[in-house]
Every structure is written in C-alpha cells, then in structure tokens.
Amino acid sequence: MKQVDLHIRSGEWITLVGRNGSGKSTLAKVIAGGRVDGLSGNVKRADPKSRLVPIVMQQPEAAMVGATPWEDVVLMLEQNEAEEQDIAALAEQALQAVGLGDRLHQPISTLSGGQKQLVAIAGCLAVYSPLLVLDEATSMLDPEAAAFVLEQARAIHGNGTTVIWITQKLDELDEGDRIISMQDGRIAFDGSASNWYRREDGHEGESICERLGFDAPYTVQLAWEMEKLGLSLDPFPIVPAMLAKAVSGYGS
Known part of the structure; x- marks a missing residue:
C-alpha cells in the first residue's frame, strides 16, 4: 500500500472494493490492527486500549477451534479474557443475534458455509469488537446463503456496529454505503455509492x-x-x- 490516509467514523458501513491484488485485504488487516511486513505508518483508535479486531474470512472454518457454534464462541471469549461467569450467556446471546439460536450445539462439520460465516460473525459480536471486518465473506457461498449473511451483517450494522464489508460483488452495495475502492495499493475512490456510479x-x-x-x-x-x-x-x-x-x- 502507498500513501493511504483514511478516517473511519463510528457506526459507518464501508464497502471496500478492488480487484485481486489491489490492496484491499492488506488495508483491512492494517485497520484491524495487524502487522504487515514492509509497511509503515500509524493507526489511531478512539480507544487506544482496544484489542486486535477479528476478521471474518472467506473460509472461516480454518480459524474455528470449537466442535459446535457455542463452543467456538466460548473459546473466543476465553481467549479474550471475558469474565468467566458471563461467557456462557454471551456466547448464546451472540449466536441468537445472527440467527443460530437453534443450532448452538450442532456439530460445526454439519453447518453450511453461510452458517459457518455466521458463527464467525457471532464470535466478533461476543467479544464486543468495535469493528466488524468481513473479507469477501460471501464469495464462496451460493446466492441464497450469501444474501442471508449480508442481511445479518446489515442488521448488526443497524444496531450501531461499524462494518467494513470487502467484496467484488457490486450488487451487494446499498444506498448510504460509503465506497472505498483500492487500485495498485492506493485509494482510487472514497465516496458515496451514487457518486461511484x-x-x-x-x-x-x-x-x-x-x-x-x-x-x-x-x-x-x-x-x-x-x-x-x-x-x-x-x-x-x-x-x-x-x-x-x-x-x-x-x-x-
């Protein structure tokens, strides 16, 4: 990435677009607080004590460690040092929020791709991540599952969560979205969806x-x-x- 200067406001929905290799995933990793070899610069947050922001990837099962949705979210809460007496309730609450309340103890291996994405999103919600970053979370899903994951992410945003939605599918844009387009490691566009078109x-x-x-x-x-x-x-x-x-x- 080169000369990237970006300000993200609390509660925004940002759709980050760009071709493969444009730098969008690298930018998302930096925003989330990760280190990238060869890059220098500063990331300032409203809460300087906030932890690394988890990123929901194309294949979330690669990062799953629990045997069930509930267990996976519980383990994430434990890793983030949540209060022990609150963990069980927080895990169930987060899974309910993404529509998986009836699948708390279903084996991860039996879930669909879309349901696994929702488990990953629930983990982010459970640890009260200040930012939800989804890196092409629908790219491996069929249209119905992709639409449902996007709908759940929109609902979470509607409740005040800041969302960065990384995609190459322009039909996922909506009115009011802030569009950031990456090209050759630079921000080529930053503005409204209407102005994008x-x-x-x-x-x-x-x-x-x-x-x-x-x-x-x-x-x-x-x-x-x-x-x-x-x-x-x-x-x-x-x-x-x-x-x-x-x-x-x-x-x-």
Missing part, C-alpha cells in the same frame, strides 16, 4: 465504476439507459427499490 455528463464509460474496470449491476445499467433517453434520476438509483421509486415519482 454517476456518469459525468451522462457519457458512457465515464463513471468511477467503469473507469476502474467494474461491471455495474443490472439496476445501474438500466438507470444509465434511462439517462440516455433524457430521464434525470436523482438520487441515482443503485438498487431495484430506488429505481422503482425514482421512476414512479418522475415528473411529479
């Missing part, structure tokens, strides 16, 4: 998304086609619900 003067290929080589979701492509017909859509729609609202209110 907005074309200068309506010219094809002129959005930041296109300039950086990404393929926009169908909703965005349809909105671009509407702009070619002279329909000005504001705010620029990035998800189907926004497009429907923009079209229904056009000219009113």
